[in-house]
Amino acid sequence: MKGTLVDEQKFLVRERLDALFRVLVEAGYTIVGPRRQDGAIVFAQLTCADELPAGVRDAQQPGEYRLSDSASPRRFSFANGPQALKPLFFAAHEPLWEAAQDQGRLTFSAVKPARQRLAILGVRACDLAALALHDAHFAHDAHYTSRRAGALLITVNCSHPAATCFCASTGDGPVASAGYDLMLDELDDGYVMQAGSEAGRALLALLPTTAASAEHSNAAGQQRAAAARQQRRLPGRNLQAGLFAQLEHPRWTETAVRCLSCGNCTSVCPTCFCNTQLDEAALDGTQAGRVRVWDSCFTEGHSYIHGVVIRDDTRKRYRQWLTHKLGSWHAQYGRSGCVGCGRCITWCPVGIDLTEEVAAIVGENA
Amino acid sequence: MSAVQPFQVPHEAEIIERIQESPSIYTLRLRFTEPAVHAGYGFAPGQFNMLYLYGVGEVPISIVSDPEDDHLFDHTIRSVGRVTRALANLQQGARLGVRGPFGRGWPMAQAEGRDVVIVTGGLGCAPVMSVINYVLRRRERFRRLVIIQGVKHADDLIWRERYQAWAKLPDTQVFVAADKAGPGWPFREGLVTELLGDAQLDPRNSTVMMCGPQGMMQAVARDLLSRGFDERDLWLSMERNMQCGHGVCGHCQMGEKFVCKDGPVFSYDEIKHLLAARL
Numbered sequence: 001m002k003g004t005l006v007d008e009q010k011f012l013v014r015e016r017l018d019a020l021f022r023v024l025v026e027a028g029y030t031i032v033g034p035r036r037q038d039g040a041i042v043f044a045q046l047t048c049a050d051e052l053p054a055g056v057r058d059a060q061q062p063g064e065y066r067l068s069d070s071a072s073p074r075r076f077s078f079a080n081g082p083q084a085l086k087p088l089f090f091a092a093h094e095p096l097w098e099a100a101q102d103q104g105r106l107t108f109s110a111v112k113p114a115r116q117r118l119a120i121l122g123v124r125a126c127d128l129a130a131l132a133l134h135d136a137h138f139a140h141d142a143h144y145t146s147r148r149a150g151a152l153l154i155t156v157n158c159s160h161p162a163a164t165c166f167c168a169s170t171g172d173g174p175v176a177s178a179g180y181d182l183m184l185d186e187l188d189d190g191y192v193m194q195a196g197s198e199a200g201r202a203l204l205a206l207l208p209t210t211a212a213s214a215e216h217s218n219a220a221g222q223q224r225a226a227a228a229r230q231q232r233r234l235p236g237r238n239l240q241a242g243l244f245a246q247l248e249h250p251r252w253t254e255t256a257v258r259c260l261s262c263g264n265c266t267s268v269c270p271t272c273f274c275n276t277q278l279d280e281a282a283l284d285g286t287q288a289g290r291v292r293v294w295d296s297c298f299t300e301g302h303s304y305i306h307g308v309v310i311r312d313d314t315r316k317r318y319r320q321w322l323t324h325k326l327g328s329w330h331a332q333y334g335r336s337g338c339v340g341c342g343r344c345i346t347w348c349p350v351g352i353d354l355t356e357e358v359a360a361i362v363g364e365n366a
Numbered sequence: 367m368s369a370v371q372p373f374q375v376p377h378e379a380e381i382i383e384r385i386q387e388s389p390s391i392y393t394l395r396l397r398f399t400e401p402a403v404h405a406g407y408g409f410a411p412g413q414f415n416m417l418y419l420y421g422v423g424e425v426p427i428s429i430v431s432d433p434e435d436d437h438l439f440d441h442t443i444r445s446v447g448r449v450t451r452a453l454a455n456l457q458q459g460a461r462l463g464v465r466g467p468f469g470r471g472w473p474m475a476q477a478e479g480r481d482v483v484i485v486t487g488g489l490g491c492a493p494v495m496s497v498i499n500y501v502l503r504r505r506e507r508f509r510r511l512v513i514i515q516g517v518k519h520a521d522d523l524i525w526r527e528r529y530q531a532w533a534k535l536p537d538t539q540v541f542v543a544a545d546k547a548g549p550g551w552p553f554r555e556g557l558v559t560e561l562l563g564d565a566q567l568d569p570r571n572s573t574v575m576m577c578g579p580q581g582m583m584q585a586v587a588r589d590l591l592s593r594g595f596d597e598r599d600l601w602l603s604m605e606r607n608m609q610c611g612h613g614v615c616g617h618c619q620m621g622e623k624f625v626c627k628d629g630p631v632f633s634y635d636e637i638k639h640l641l642a643a644r645l
Contacts, residue, residue, distance in 0.1 A: 097375040105378065247645075274616035277424065295615070295616070303606070306447055
């Protein structure tokens with residue numbers, strides 16, 4: 001079990017953060033963490049602590065995302081950017097198998113992803129919850145499980161949630177509760193650290209930490225409480241019955257007028273799992289690869305069947321997305337498919353706010 | 367053949383025989399080229415395979431042959447999309463890839479000792495053809511076999527001679543209707559629901575298996591429920607976009623159901639809440 005034991009809190013001064021990188025590299029990990037790229041915070045490969053986005057702040061609103069600089073020495077003082085952990089394990093382009101044709105005969109061979117040993121630094125609680133959902137959905141998927149195996153997860157509790165965040169209301173944050181190997185709270189002078197697994201304990205033992213002082217623990221606790229005060233919320237934890245009772249609500253039509261059906265929300269959503277399979281044939285016709293790529297329920301092709309599109313307008317597609325995300329997931333995987341990360345709100349080009357839509361459909365308190 | 371773990375990577379199969387059933391419908395009779403693969407393969411009536419045409423793509427197609435026919439397995443296909451039109455060009459001896467079998471099939475065990483009522487509409491008869499074959503080969507295990515088929519136009523009915531042959535069998539009734547009859551049409555003109563009254567069904571001892579357009583199945587279900595049938599005795603074969611076959615790609619979702627693995631065959635009580643809206 002990860003992250004369920006009560007481990008002693010340690011403290012690492014910021015100047016020694018490189019020790020964490022050194023220990024991970026020596027253990028054979030490829031380190032992935034937040035980096036500033038193209039005006040956004042994304043998960044990318046890291047080699048040293050200096051590559052972390054020091055002093056970077058973000059401002060997020062429906063349809064808006066802006067980074068700015070500050071004098072703060074903090075490396076994690078922003079909320080999640082557009083990219084979740086999703087592409088690291090559920091690859092956006094995943095070869096599944098290959099077919100070869102020779103004189104009319106066909107041979108097929110499985111394609112496996114290259115082995116990877118990832119240590120992911122700066123994972124937020126919402127993304128840990130999303131990962132647990134993907135672990136359930138892809139439990140029997142050879143490609144996902146191969147990429148996922150052995151990944152070390154270092155969570156950093158959110159100290160600066162965005163205006164679009166609502167993880168407190170889904171119960172998934174801002175403090176990580178499970179699924180991590182090591183948990184960090186970032187303070188002005190360093191990091192309160194707590195192991196959540198055997199791998200995390202082993203890692204922590206190799207770092208030049210001291211016991212966390214009462215002041216450090218208190219500061220971390222106050223920061224956690226402050227981060228839980230969020231502007232947005234969902235009307236309830238289980239909206240399955242409420243949403244399916246409102247399939248003909250006029251709001252679906254109103255939202256469809258604004259929705260571009262672009263699929264941005266499904267791309268940035270850490271739990272959206274739809275994928276489509278297609279053939280990539282070699283030009284000489286002797287080889288064809290079957291790959292899967294991310295798909296979105298907002299595309300016309302998603303519900304295509306023998307000449308008919310089942311969800312033939314944006315109203316049905318938005319309804320499908322929301323009723324699945326907040327409704328059907330409960331029957332499928334025992335909880336809502338929304339972890340409150342707010343990405344779909346920030347990255348919607350027309351600023352459709354999921355929390356506002358669902359409140360309009362099922363009421364403020366469902 | 368009995369149901370087995372599905373293949374996730376295709377195996378090569380050869381077209382042993384190709385039958386043109388109608389201008390747009392054809393049957394491919396297949397065998398895996400690897401004898402061990404063929405020997406280890408099995409399926410249940412109502413399950414489907416993913417057929418792969420090299421360099422073109424995959425398509426989910428139900429298996430129409432008998433599960434205990436270990437010589438060949440058959441797929442009856444209508445040319446309607448990119449892959450099925452290309453598959454139509456394959457001739458005897460051609461090779462394709464097959465993954466499967468996928469899904470939950472018809473409730474054959476539950477139907478034993480009862481009347482089996484098959485209701486189909488449009489061209490949707492392929493998924494129940496396996497049931498008809500299954501019952502006819504194990505006639506003593508079932509009571510009456512009632513086959514009710516509705517088509518839009520008389521020209522849409524394939525296997526007309528088979529319907530006429532079945533009608534002559536003991537304990538077997540065949541009711542066929544076309545919305546629009548044509549010259550020489552030996553059956554009735556009208557909607558499939560109009561045939562339900564003719565069939566003198568036994569609501570307490572029948573298992574009903576339906577396939578065809580969703581609206582037609584809903585109309586039949588409403589009619590049968592009003593005749594005193596139990597929701598759990600009405601079974602529907604649903605169709606949705608299917609790409610992976612095992613509940614991962616997400617296309618076949620209908621509410622909380624993954625049609626490819628939870629179905630494609632569902633009892634009415636399992637999905638009645640999902641049928642009204644176009645989910």
